[in-house]
Amino acid sequence: MRYEAPTTTREAVSLMAKAKGKAFVLAGGTDLLVRMKSGVIEPDLIVDIKRIEATQSIKQTAGGFRIGAAVSGAAMAKSAALCKAWPGVVEAANLIGSDQIQGRCTIAGNLCNASPAADSVPAMVAAGAKAVVVGPKGRRTVAVEKIATAPGKTSLAKGEIVEAITLPKRPAKTGDAYLRFIPRSEMDIAVVSAGVCLTLNAKGEISKARVVLGAVAATVVLVPQAAKAIIGSRLDDDALAELAAACGKACKPINDMRGTIEFRTDVAGVLARRAAKIAYQRAGGK
Amino acid sequence: MASVHVATTVNGDVTEFVCQPGETLLDVLRNRLGLTGAKEGCGTGDCGACSVTVDGQLVCSCLVLGAEAEGRKIGTIEGLADGDTLHPLQTQFINHAALQCGICTPGFLVAAKALLDRNSSPTEEEVRFALAGNLCRCTGYDKIVRAVNAAAKDVRKQQARVKKAAGKRR
Ligand SMILES: Cc1cc2nc3c(=O)[nH]c(=O)nc-3n(C[C@H](O)[C@H](O)[C@H](O)COP(=O)(O)OP(=O)(O)OC[C@H]3O[C@@H](n4cnc5c(N)ncnc54)[C@H](O)[C@@H]3O)c2cc1C
Ligand code: FES
Numbered sequence: 289m290r291y292e293a294p295t296t297t298r299e300a301v302s303l304m305a306k307a308k309g310k311a312f313v314l315a316g317g318t319d320l321l322v323r324m325k326s327g328v329i330e331p332d333l334i335v336d337i338k339r340i341e342a343t344q345s346i347k348q349t350a351g352g353f354r355i356g357a358a359v360s361g362a363a364m365a366k367s368a369a370l371c372k373a374w375p376g377v378v379e380a381a382n383l384i385g386s387d388q389i390q391g392r393c394t395i396a397g398n399l400c401n402a403s404p405a406a407d408s409v410p411a412m413v414a415a416g417a418k419a420v421v422v423g424p425k426g427r428r429t430v431a432v433e434k435i436a437t438a439p440g441k442t443s444l445a446k447g448e449i450v451e452a453i454t455l456p457k458r459p460a461k462t463g464d465a466y467l468r469f470i471p472r473s474e475m476d477i478a479v480v481s482a483g484v485c486l487t488l489n490a491k492g493e494i495s496k497a498r499v500v501l502g503a504v505a506a507t508v509v510l511v512p513q514a515a516k517a518i519i520g521s522r523l524d525d526d527a528l529a530e531l532a533a534a535c536g537k538a539c540k541p542i543n544d545m546r547g548t549i550e551f552r553t554d555v556a557g558v559l560a561r562r563a564a565k566i567a568y569q570r571a572g573g574k
Numbered sequence: 575m576a577s578v579h580v581a582t583t584v585n586g587d588v589t590e591f592v593c594q595p596g597e598t599l600l601d602v603l604r605n606r607l608g609l610t611g612a613k614e615g616c617g618t619g620d621c622g623a624c625s626v627t628v629d630g631q632l633v634c635s636c637l638v639l640g641a642e643a644e645g646r647k648i649g650t651i652e653g654l655a656d657g658d659t660l661h662p663l664q665t666q667f668i669n670h671a672a673l674q675c676g677i678c679t680p681g682f683l684v685a686a687k688a689l690l691d692r693n694s695s696p697t698e699e700e701v702r703f704a705l706a707g708n709l710c711r712c713t714g715y716d717k718i719v720r721a722v723n724a725a726a727k728d729v730r731k732q733q734a735r736v737k738k739a740a741g742k743r744r
């Protein structure tokens with residue numbers, strides 16, 4: 289195995305594109321090293337992206353935020369502007385692991401690891417986040433929900449790496465929130481999760497919404513029917529009931545030791561309702 | 575396998591080592607540098623026994639490659655005491671009998687130090703959350719939490735003394 293730590297994205301892409309055998313990007317390593325040590329993967333090349341300047345910082349741009357692919361969860365929590373604009377995304381990122389894991393884990397790594405239970409992903413999708421993908425053929429910007437295609441599988445082509453995640457400027461009267469269910473209070477994988485982002489009009493009614501569920505299907509799922517259920521409402525009980533029903537219908541979960549199909553389907557609705565209420569309050573709704 | 579040559583700083587000392595590209599920082603510290611304070615409890619990021627700091631940031635050294643240490647500042651449990659003078663955390667762990675077998679102790683101390691560096695008056699709940707990444711099979715945690723809160727008090731007193739002394743000098 290070879291270890292490389294290039295200082296430019298271009299070099300990293302070239303290393304990944306030219307690699308013979310199995311090549312992996314290393315961000316925080318909190319998924320990659322676990323898989324390496326358990327023998328699930330045997331890399332021939334590891335490309336550490338943490339020395340690349342473009343991956344290292346959180347930048348506020350005219351369009352919103354650009355979060356470098358090597359920025360840790362702990363670093364996101366330290367950005368006051370980001371926490372203020374997208375509290376749901378930051379809270380979701382900060383749910384990943386312990387303080388030790390937070391010192392290393394990245395949201396780009398959480399995305400590229402392609403687990404349906406990845407905590408930051410539903411929150412990113414709800415907020416309309418995009419991945420800045422750089423590859424041998426150049427650069428493209430893709431909606432975050434287009435990256436994971438199945439558990440552990442992504443749409444990234446050989447040589448492509450995510451350089452940064454972008455978040456739009458938060459529109460006026462907009463709020464986001466993310467909640468997960470785990471049997472403990474910390475350090476566990478989501479059994480079900482929900483991210484909601486919504487915008488209010490001048491009358492205080494919901495004019496736009498994105499509702500996203502995690503751990504209930506092979507990938508994170510955006511549920512347009514659930515958004516439709518609350519658009520035009522002030523999040524009254526009827527709208528919330530419809531939201532929960534739509535979420536239940538969108539679930540295609542599995543039975544496993546952490547939750548049954550029935551449990552996950554039911555809790556998806558409960559979490560979506562609670563997350564919607566928090567997002568509504570954050571948007572300034574009463 | 576091409577070995578990697580790494581120049582780094584460990585507990586303030588400039589250090590060089592050669593390691594395999596897939597070798598973890600934990601293995602480098604223990605097997606190549608003789609710093610056996612950090613322990614391998616799980617090797618998968620779950621137990622915190624291998625806690626160290628990299629550029630001041632708390633991490634699990636079992637999930638860091640040795641090669642990543644190039645140019646960084648590594649802090650381990652061996653750097654916590656000041657010569658023969660124990661850190662208040664170490665003293666209070668002894669006073670509160672916050673350890674039994676001791677395997678988890680270096681990790682708890684390094685993690686607790688990282689907490690006190692950013693918050694010298696944590697609540698009990700804050701201590702419990704900050705140490706959620708450290709597992710202990712012996713103590714039941716209560717003694718550890720009490721020791722950290724007692725040490726926090728000592729650290730605050732120390733800070734106040736330093737401030738007062740600085741004021742007098744002026
Ligand atoms: C103890 C522990 C607790 C955890 N708890 C949680 C939790 O609560 N919630 C949760 O969602 N996850 C959890 N995880 C999983 C993991 O921490 C997260 O998925 C984390 O966000 C991964 O980020 P990373 O930077 O460490 O990724 P890495 O391990 O560096 O990479 C993950 C994968 O993505 C690829 N990759 C990384 N960055 C890029 C990039 N920029 N471009 C292309 N490919 C890339 C890598 O090649 C690898 O395949 C936990 C892990 C541990 C060890
Ligand atoms: S040995 Fe590193 S977390 Fe357990």
Ligand code: FES
Pocket residue numbers: 672673674675676677678679709710711712713
């Ligand atoms: S004292 Fe034995 S594991 Fe903590």
